[in-house]
Amino acid sequence: MDMVFMEVCLWTLLGFVLTWTIFHVSNKRKKGAELADAVAEERRDGGADVIIVGAGVGGSALAYALAKDGRRVHVIERDMREPERMMGELMQPGGRFLLSKLGLQDCLEGIDEQIVTGLALYKDGKEAVASFPVEDNNFPYEPSARTFHNGRFVQRLRQKASSLPNVRLEEGTVKSLIEEKGVIKGVTYKTKAGQETTAFAPLTVVCDGSYSNLRRSLNDNTAEVTSYSVGYISKDCRLEEPEKLHIIMSKPSFTMLYQISSTEVRCGFEIFANKIPSISNGEMHTFVKKTIAPQVPPKLQKIFLKGIDEGAHIKVTAAKRMEAALSEKKGVIMLGDAFNMRHPAIASGMMVLMSDILILRGLLQPLRNLGDANKISEVIKSFYVIRKPMSATVNTLGNAFSQALIASTDEAKEAMRQGCYDYLSGGGFGASGLMAVLGGMNPRPISLIYHLCVITLSSIGQLLSPFPSPLRVWHSLRLFGLSFKMLVPHLKAEGVSQMLSGANAAAYRKSYMAATVV
Template sequence: MDLPHVWLWTMLLAFVLTWMIFHFNNQRKKKSMLKLAEAATEEIREGVADIIIVGAGVGGSALAYALAKDGRRVHVIERDMREPERIMGEVMQPGGRFMLSKLGLQDCLEGIDAQKLTGLAVYKDGKEGVLPFPVENNTFPYEPSARSFHNGRLVQRLRQRASSLPNVHVEEGTVKSLIEEKGVIKGVIYKNTTACQETTAFAPLTVVCDGCYSNLRRSLVDSTEEVHTYMVGYITRNSQLYDPKSLHLILSRPMVCIMYQTSSDEVRCIAEIPADSVPSMANGEMSTFLKESMAPQIPIQLREIFIKGINDGASMKVVPTKSMSATLSEKKGVIVLGDAFNMRHPIIASGMMVVLSDVLILRHLLKPLENLANVTQVSQVIKNFNDIRKRQLTH
């Protein structure tokens, strides 16, 4: 081959190689740009919250406060801002108090007539034993005792603390549904109580924390609630237990009874009843059952207070005891917390401790993220959250 032909083929080969290098570099840049575009699906718009929290109970209010302290703009939507009346969530274990202190909310237990509990008193067949709360490897910043109180009073204090921050907007309204686009939750449709009209709210992340009766949960996860028994509870007023610093557990038949101080002069009485044999409240069967079947099994030093509440006509509430395993939603831009996410038997008295622990985990994982609109990063945070809480709950 003569020199001109060699030169021509060399130039052609150089051109092809140059074009290929340019083409592959360009394709690589396009892929990189595409990944960035997918990661940041939208810019956070001015005036739009970073996070929407549905529900302002213990978990929702604590999370709103924690995230707002980290500089997030939080929009809380709560169905009813009046003080809740519950017969559950009235005992916070020492671990729960520890979580509150780590969130800077320990003072919310002050000024609500909360009572100090130092242990569990157990009664069975005329025998009695007291189990103090464990203090091994104590790293608490205070004495590791529990607290009992009116749940609604604590909830109102937590709501007040969250609302006091300028970047928290608390609104009374009922969330009707979630706004979804291509498997990503973008916000909520809700009815404002004051305006009585439906409106929308958008945020890169929505937290569903609206309790055990959550309707939104059903659109996010396929979790099955199991009802094992029912709890009937009432308050005996103008009373104090002979041992007010113990949570009293009576191993009676057919199920257990529980008694504890909810305030300095009020005692909560609870009896567990099998799900298939709940006496009627309307015709007085429940009062008769408690007085004739349960009261004789209550230790003599507690029995008078147990009966007094019934005779005084105390308002009784019957609620199901539910259990539900935690399941992550496959949809992006959303996470479920609290009793909407995971339920366990209330006799364990660990619900508030678990949700406050979850708040701390989620806050820690979200803190480094500058832009919550990065769907990929937030999805990884939610996965990490689930992995961490599983490890903590199994140790």
């Protein structure tokens, strides 16, 4: 009797499991079919080839580039009003050139943009100028940068993109990605009217900035907050040398002034997480006046204090660092600060973004149909490798330069800081070469490594002078270790072969930095 009962129970359980499995598989297939039908239906109704989440600098520029190639592009942006940011206010010479390759150079015109020809550096009462090299630079474009209001630039890019009939620019908030068997099929979003709806496309591009709410669903890459940038605008004034970015090697880190329009100057400085004075109770105003302003050279001090005295709106923005990482999911790619961030000290994030867009656009051009998820995955893998000469150079330089700008009582660290100032202020091949790297005019990681090595060796030489005492030898060894720590994490993150290969950099220059406009 017990055996019969057990047999009945086992057969009942087996029947239940089989029934549940059949139901689950059919239900999953049904949902997959419904999703495929929805995608097909949307495509028949003139749906998009590409969905872009975010209409900032990257999303708008990419929408224009892909639409010029005949793609139907649906851009979903949370807020279409002109953004108010204090990041993304400078386009390096290399960035301007890449922007022109995309046919978007006119977006940097007519927004009261200002020409920048180089840096003015200040340290311990001394002043030096480091300019972008004009002659013998092997750069097929005018070697100057531009500063501007980020919001004005973004609005011009949006206007340019929306001027194309195959671009749909919509205000809405993307809530999640629609995924089926590891493939991203589209997005769920809330329209401006508050209605929740969906959009489908073979390729989805996540370009929603450093605070991306979609990044976690694509990979486990997290952004590290390294410091905070504090900034405000002094109005109705003009610098004595408006064509220079003025960088003061102050304490605790750098202070910067630059002309953001014909009558406005951006003033900013870096502070660290455990030392942020409150803006609301006036601590920040006091900190600026008593701690930062006295370190600003007299010829800049009046303008630096003008904004504070006139009650300018002070903004604090986290400076983040995040290595690039590809998602294992198909049918999707991330761009911009949602994908890769470096310290903003060298103001080159938009240049890397323009490079990424140009590369991605070129890789997608031969594909008539974006519906093959496997082919798109191969394109994305190629994109990740091809971008390295520009991205690895900028990421490494941003990290190294930001660390070198931090003031310290440590003799080894201060020697490196002094070495950077001496190298840039010394002129000649070294300064012009490093400025070409900084400006994106020579995106070669090996060139940057060369300059870092020379700065390290010259700094060690200064430490050992006039004679190598045991203490000076010790500080020199520590300085070498500091330099090693600046470089090794990037060799690991970007790949040793990618950082040291001259062939990859040469191929990048030939394909993306030739004089012909794409």
